Amino acid sequence: MSSLQFWKPGTSAPGSTLDRDTQAEGSFISSAPSYAPLSVQSQRERLPIYKHRDKILYCIEKYPVAIVVGQTGCGKTTQIPQYLYEAGWAAEGNIIACTQPRRVAATSVAGRVASEVGSILGDEVGYTIRFEDVSDKERTRILYMTDGMLFRETLVDPLLSRYSVIMVDEAHERGIYTDLLLGLLKKIQKKRPSLRLVISSATLDATSFLNYFTSSSSKDDAIIVSLEGRVFPVEVAYLREPTADYVKSAAMTAWNIHLQPYPGDILIFLTGREEIDRCLEELSELIPTRPKHPQRLIPLPLHAGLTSDEQLSVFDTADRDTRKVIIATNIAEASVTIDGIKYVIDSGFVKIRVYNPRTALASLATVPTSRASATQRAGRAGRTAPGVCYRLYPISAYETMADSTPAEITRTDMTTPILQLKALGIDDLMKFDWVSSPPSESVLRALEGLVAAGMLGEDGRLTVIGAQVAECPVELGIARMMFKSKDFQCGEEILTIAAMTSVQDVFIIRDGAPGALDELERRKFTAEEGDHLTLLNAYNAFVRYGKSLSWCKSHALSFRAMSRAVSIRSQLKKYMQRFNLPIQSCEGDGKRLRQCLVSGYWRNGARWVADGTYRSVRGNQTLHVHPTSVMFTRKPRSGWVVFHEMEETKKTQIRILTEIEPDWCAQIFVSLKHRESHPSFPGFWNMATSSWTRGQLRAEQ
Numbered sequence: 001m002s003s004l005q006f007w008k009p010g011t012s013a014p015g016s017t018l019d020r021d022t023q024a025e026g027s028f029i030s031s032a033p034s035y036a037p038l039s040v041q042s043q044r045e046r047l048p049i050y051k052h053r054d055k056i057l058y059c060i061e062k063y064p065v066a067i068v069v070g071q072t073g074c075g076k077t078t079q080i081p082q083y084l085y086e087a088g089w090a091a092e093g094n095i096i097a098c099t100q101p102r103r104v105a106a107t108s109v110a111g112r113v114a115s116e117v118g119s120i121l122g123d124e125v126g127y128t129i130r131f132e133d134v135s136d137k138e139r140t141r142i143l144y145m146t147d148g149m150l151f152r153e154t155l156v157d158p159l160l161s162r163y164s165v166i167m168v169d170e171a172h173e174r175g176i177y178t179d180l181l182l183g184l185l186k187k188i189q190k191k192r193p194s195l196r197l198v199i200s201s202a203t204l205d206a207t208s209f210l211n212y213f214t215s216s217s218s219k220d221d222a223i224i225v226s227l228e229g230r231v232f233p234v235e236v237a238y239l240r241e242p243t244a245d246y247v248k249s250a251a252m253t254a255w256n257i258h259l260q261p262y263p264g265d266i267l268i269f270l271t272g273r274e275e276i277d278r279c280l281e282e283l284s285e286l287i288p289t290r291p292k293h294p295q296r297l298i299p300l301p302l303h304a305g306l307t308s309d310e311q312l313s314v315f316d317t318a319d320r321d322t323r324k325v326i327i328a329t330n331i332a333e334a335s336v337t338i339d340g341i342k343y344v345i346d347s348g349f350v351k352i353r354v355y356n357p358r359t360a361l362a363s364l365a366t367v368p369t370s371r372a373s374a375t376q377r378a379g380r381a382g383r384t385a386p387g388v389c390y391r392l393y394p395i396s397a398y399e400t401m402a403d404s405t406p407a408e409i410t411r412t413d414m415t416t417p418i419l420q421l422k423a424l425g426i427d428d429l430m431k432f433d434w435v436s437s438p439p440s441e442s443v444l445r446a447l448e449g450l451v452a453a454g455m456l457g458e459d460g461r462l463t464v465i466g467a468q469v470a471e472c473p474v475e476l477g478i479a480r481m482m483f484k485s486k487d488f489q490c491g492e493e494i495l496t497i498a499a500m501t502s503v504q505d506v507f508i509i510r511d512g513a514p515g516a517l518d519e520l521e522r523r524k525f526t527a528e529e530g531d532h533l534t535l536l537n538a539y540n541a542f543v544r545y546g547k548s549l550s551w552c553k554s555h556a557l558s559f560r561a562m563s564r565a566v567s568i569r570s571q572l573k574k575y576m577q578r579f580n581l582p583i584q585s586c587e588g589d590g591k592r593l594r595q596c597l598v599s600g601y602w603r604n605g606a607r608w609v610a611d612g613t614y615r616s617v618r619g620n621q622t623l624h625v626h627p628t629s630v631m632f633t634r635k636p637r638s639g640w641v642v643f644h645e646m647e648e649t650k651k652t653q654i655r656i657l658t659e660i661e662p663d664w665c666a667q668i669f670v671s672l673k674h675r676e677s678h679p680s681f682p683g684f685w686n687m688a689t690s691s692w693t694r695g696q697l698r699a700e701q
């Protein structure tokens with residue numbers, strides 16, 4: 001595959017063949033003319049949004065909901081909160097919030113805005129993401145946060161009374177928490193009409209938001225504010241033939257662009273960390289083949305598994321004689337701005353979380369992008385100058401793509417969201433004003449699971465433990481484990497496991513082949529019983545040996561992940577203390593600990609079968625053990641395991657497994673089975689159909 005044949009629609013010639021052998025070296029055209037650095041103020045005034053400043057402020061003043069539509073890069077995310085700040089919306093201790101679907105967007109944009117405002121990050125301008133709060137209770141006026149964090153805040157402050165304006169950014173992406181938040185905000189605004197909402201969206205599905213916020217009686221509920229954006233043309237090229245390995249093709253295409261004598265950074269879209277690592281490897285093999293090339297190629301990964309600091313490094317401006325190639329997941333698609341990108345290479349795939357209500361199992365699946373995403377990705381190349389987008393698929397594949405990705409609420413596990421809605425006092429789910437309703441089967445399965453787990457009573461009402469679990473910032477199952485640790489006297493260990501399963505990539509995979517994962521190093525921590533106890537051993541050893549970087553290095557552990565786990569653990573410990581949960585140690589009694597694990601993973605049970613795979617308890621689905629598991633080559637003595645999560649790649653793989661005894665979970669599994677085979681048991685049916693009058697916000701009571 002020394003050359004990939006691309007074709008640009010509208011050309012009849014063979015098209016753009018990026019062939020490394022036809023390009024001359026040494027004739028590099030130096031980058032665009034250099035400008036004297038502009039002052040912050042004049043930079044801000046040069047943004048396309050600037051001339052709409054007064055109109056935006058007027059509409060926010062006059063209308064409860066302003067839906068702002070403008071091209072990516074025109075300045076919505078960074079400027080609107082500042083305009084509001086300057087216009088006095090943060091007076092009298094009020095806060096202007098701007099929500100983002102992703103944590104990297106919240107942190108990077110907060111950094112940018114803090115520097116524009118001339119403040120230290122965490123002072124006037126701050127951010128709040130799960131397990132990381134860089135804001136000041138007294139002084140922060142502009143707060144960027146994930147939409148999930150603001151949604152959670154309604155549990156403690158149902159009217160979100162600290163905020164004068166809430167901007168829901170990237171609403172068109174329709175993430176689950178964006179949708180839920182919009183539903184709540186609409187409700188809150190009825191109670192507190194002074195609250196102003198700004199809904200921002202890069203694409204033109206603004207009318208559906210307008211309809212959602214407009215009542216039949218009034219025309220003044222909401223308005224669309226359209227901002228003309230600066231757009232540079234982006235040429236799109238398609239592969240002539242499909243590629244069997246888009247990761248390799250992406251590396252190849254990037255390399256071929258690099259060998260051409262034109263400046264500009266490259267952004268590659270792949271689906272996940274493993275692909276990104278493989279692409280980095282492909283590139284690192286190519287780079288030494290041209291040692292004398294006038295420009296250095298610097299590959300940089302960008303995915304959710306990196307720390308905020310690592311993610312931010314991709315935003316640094318490259319030196320003049322270097323070219324950045326950023327290899328990213330979908331997180332670079334909409335919400336982050338990376339200056340200098342001139343070339344986009346789009347694999348055409350994305351990893352999304354999908355939920356199968358039949359088996360009640362959620363998994364990550366790699367699927368083709370929608371056309372809307374393809375357009376959005378291509379747009380990344382035209383932010384500062386005309387660009388080119390190389391799509392690693394033929395135009396015929398583009399033609400079969402869906403127009404847009406369905407809202408997450410239609411394809412996600414509703415268990416946690418429903419528990420949270422119940423905790424907000426919204427009992428009548430039928431009456432909740434959904435932007436898009438979740439499928440009734442997902443709702444029923446979620447209710448059923450919550451009843452089985454004791455978080456809802458058979459009447460569909462929240463139990464005491466349910467209310468407390470809803471407040472914990474970890475996955476439902478993990479939260480339940482934390483509460484159940486009281487019965488099993490193992491809070492100390494469960495806290496560690498909760499923290500360790502909240503961080504990614506604890507073990508460093510040195511040679512890139514997950515199957516050969518530094519066995520020798522890891523064996524030191526390996527617990528017979530499985531991955532959870534192995535993680536526990538690793539954590540305890542890390543703490544025992546002084547939490548040192550060099551110790552991590554010599555034990556193939558990620559210092560970053562381990563340090564994060566320490567911080568998360570101390571935050572979770574505060575929750576346990578708040579709920580008066582004892583933090584006792586099981587003193588090495590692995591059996592008790594594993595029984596406690598079962599109480600959290602009540603939905604994730606699997607049984608070993610003779611060919612070395614597993615079958616899920618729910619749905620009888622074939623599951624493969626992820627190669628990073630200590631159970632990869634081992635049959636569980638009992639034949640049964642629970643697992644932390646599953647991921648669908650070419651096959652369905654389960655990660656973080658622990659051996660269990662089937663009779664520990666019989667009670668839970670049997671009760672679930674019972675409900676599956678009797679889907680009309682009374683409580684379950686009532687919950688979906690009856691209309692309780694408690695369907696109000698707590699504050700209304």
Ligand code: CDP
Binds near residue numbers: 070074108339
């Ligand atoms: O939200 P929207 O896509 O409309 O734009 P924005 O994120 O507010 O970005 C406005 C401009 O600020 C971009 O065109 C970039 O030039 C610049 N920016 C940046 O340089 N670095 C950032 N982290 C964010 C924005």
Ligand code: MG
Binds near residue numbers: 076077169334
């Ligand atoms: Mg934006």
